[in-house]
Amino acid sequence: MIMNSRWWFYSALAGASLVFAPVLLLLFAAMLIYPTLPTLETLTDYRPKIPLRVYSAEGHLLGEFGEERRALVAINEVPELMKQAILAAEDDRFYEHGGVDFKSVLRAAYSNFTAGGTKQGASTITMQVARNFFLTNEKRYSRKFNEVLLAFKIEGSLGKDEILQLYINHIYLGQRAYGFSTAAQVYFGKSLQQIDLAEMAILAGLPKAPSAYNPVTNLKRAQLRQTYILRRMHELGYINAVQYDAA
Numbered sequence: 121m122i123m124n125s126r127w128w129f130y131s132a133l134a135g136a137s138l139v140f141a142p143v144l145l146l147l148f149a150a151m152l153i154y155p156t157l158p159t160l161e162t163l164t165d166y167r168p169k170i171p172l173r174v175y176s177a178e179g180h181l182l183g184e185f186g187e188e189r190r191a192l193v194a195i196n197e198v199p200e201l202m203k204q205a206i207l208a209a210e211d212d213r214f215y216e217h218g219g220v221d222f223k224s225v226l227r228a229a230y231s232n233f234t235a236g237g238t239k240q241g242a243s244t245i246t247m248q249v250a251r252n253f254f255l256t257n258e259k260r261y262s263r264k265f266n267e268v269l270l271a272f273k274i275e276g277s278l279g280k281d282e283i284l285q286l287y288i289n290h291i292y293l294g295q296r297a298y299g300f301s302t303a304a305q306v307y308f309g310k311s312l313q314q315i316d317l318a319e320m321a322i323l324a325g326l327p328k329a330p331s332a333y334n335p336v337t338n339l340k341r342a343q344l345r346q347t348y349i350l351r352r353m354h355e356l357g358y359i360n361a362v363q364y365d366a367a
Contacts (some may be wrong), residue, residue, distance in 0.1 A: 157270055158254050160277050163286055168298070193301040194313060195285040201317055201358070202300065203284065205324035208352040209345075210247040215280055216250070219246045219271035245287050246271040248327070252290055293323065294330030307335060317359065318367040321346040 162272060168190055171346040195203075207214055213221050224242040241253070250270035255263055293303040303323050304312045315323070325333045325345035354364040 157266070157273055160274065162253055163249070163274065163278065166286060166289070168290065188298050189296045189302045189306060189329040190289075190298045191301040191305070192289050193285075193299070195281045195288070197313070198285075198288060198300070199313060199320070201310060202315075202320045202323075203288075204353060204356075205298075205317075205320045205349055206245075206284075206288070206327075208329060208356055208358060209321075210248070211350045212352070212356055214245050214284070215246060219275035220244060220268055243267075244271065246274055246283055248291070249283055249287050250274060252292075253286075270327040291327050292330055293326040294334045295336065316367070317350075317363060318346065321349040321353070321367065324349050 168188075211221065221242060221244050224244070241363070247267050247270075250267050251257065252268055255267055278286075289299040289301070291300075293299055293306075295301065295303075295306045297303040297306040298324055301312045303326065304315050304319070307323065308315055308319050310319075322335050322342055322345075325342060326334055326350075328345070332338060333342045333345045350359070350364055352367050353359045354361065359367070
């Protein structure tokens, strides 16, 4: 009876070691890496490259000179439906998590395991900001680990609206367009405040893969992504059935 009890004790101890050892290693790695992460001055003092613009005497834009098309917009100038389209497409729990959405991580891990490959990601908007400003897109665990740590650091220093504003202004959306304000002009010839719900859903579909869902070169795929985003907006209660059907 004593031997049996000891066997169960040592088995439980071994099992606990298998569970907690990786966690302790991750915590130790985080303690070593966190102090070496880049400072957030690039985010807190955001000054992107703005192209040189030439206007006529009447105020009409004659031309732009520069590799990147950009136009900054404040978060309070972004239509609410545009923000909701982005959240529905990229991170509908953005205002609830602390930089990493662990529910989405578990859901993506299960989906990828059952699919036998990487079919679904779990990058939050904050993680995408970290990657776009400080990291590369290389598929390495070390890069992903740094991305997670940077996401926590960003969330500890900036408010949610500040993070979303950075994302809206900085994300690449194809056609040399950076940010949703520029993309509205490039794809639809309108300001961000003038585009309708259907157009918002097209733009919100671009961050996932700007070349694959580009409405200029891949209209059918762009429309499939657009339909998915509109459906998600309806499921999340951002739009009603009438708005959904119209869009």
